[in-house]
Amino acid sequence: MAASLCQLKAPDIYVALREMAASLCQLKEDMAVLQREATGQAQLKAEVDKLKAEVDKQKSEVDKQKTEVDKLKQQLQARQVAFSASLVAGSKSGQECTTGPFPTNTLLIYKHVPTNIGNAYNPNSGVFTAPVRGAYHFEWWVTEDYGGHAASAVLVKNSENVFMAWEKHGSASNGVTLLLEVGDVVFVRLVANTVARDNDNHHTTFSGFLLFPM
CATH class of the missing domain: 2.60.120.40 (Jelly Rolls)
Structure with missing residues (x-):
């Protein structure tokens, strides 16, 4: 009687195991996708930060040049x-x-x-x-x-x-x-x-x- 109960439950266990294995595979795929997305976002953020730093550098150069132009303009005005x-x-x-x-x-x-x-x-x-x-x-x-x-x-x-x-x-x-x-x-x-x-x-x-x- 016990043996027959085991035989009846075994297929259910295998089905559950297969479902769990499939879920694990899906989770792994989902994690891989998330990791790729996270890596892409990190790379995008790094590119954005790099561009922002370049813009700030150019802005600093423009401000510096503007200061020099204003200084030269003041000197020119003082000489007129x-x-x-x-x-x-x-x-x-x-x-x-x-x-x-x-x-x-x-x-x-x-x-x-x-x-x-x-x-x-x-x-x-x-x-x-x-x-x-x-x-x-x-x-x-x-x-x-x-x-x-x-x-x-x-x-x-x-x-x-x-x-x-x-x-x-x-x-x-x-x-x-x-x-x-x-x-x-x-x-x-x-x-x-x-x-x-x-x-x-x-x-x-x-x-x-x-x-x-x-």
Whole structure:
């Protein structure tokens, strides 16, 4: 009786074993597929990371080049310096505006500024400040008040009087080329007891420009 029970159950065991073997094979195949997919994803991730690193490197190079271009642009702008200004910002046609006389030398502030390339001249203070080391050329004109007083103005570098223009009847002018360091200042002072006349024709002027950097 026991033997017959074993004979009856054996086929079921073999069927179960075969099903288990088939399941194991399927699991192995599924694992192999997953491993291949994982390997592919890892390779894809590695490629993506490599491309990202290359993009970051190129971006860094572009930023570096942009910084260099901006630096060169700033240097170029600093070397583009030229200005012209007259004493009176505006007046009615034919109206004369006379500055002075004063008991001491007095800084002239030229308000009418048609040209100020580089913004080195300050129309609020009347002072030119050198943005780069180099050779600069300056010219200034001053006009008297029809014979009542002489017209005279001196160009000053920092605190040093450089050249003077003086005239009793009419206009006086002068010019000079100076070697300036960065931050040196240049301006014009009206000489004590003299005058500077100006109107909408702009007789009394102050101009300068950078000849070349050094």
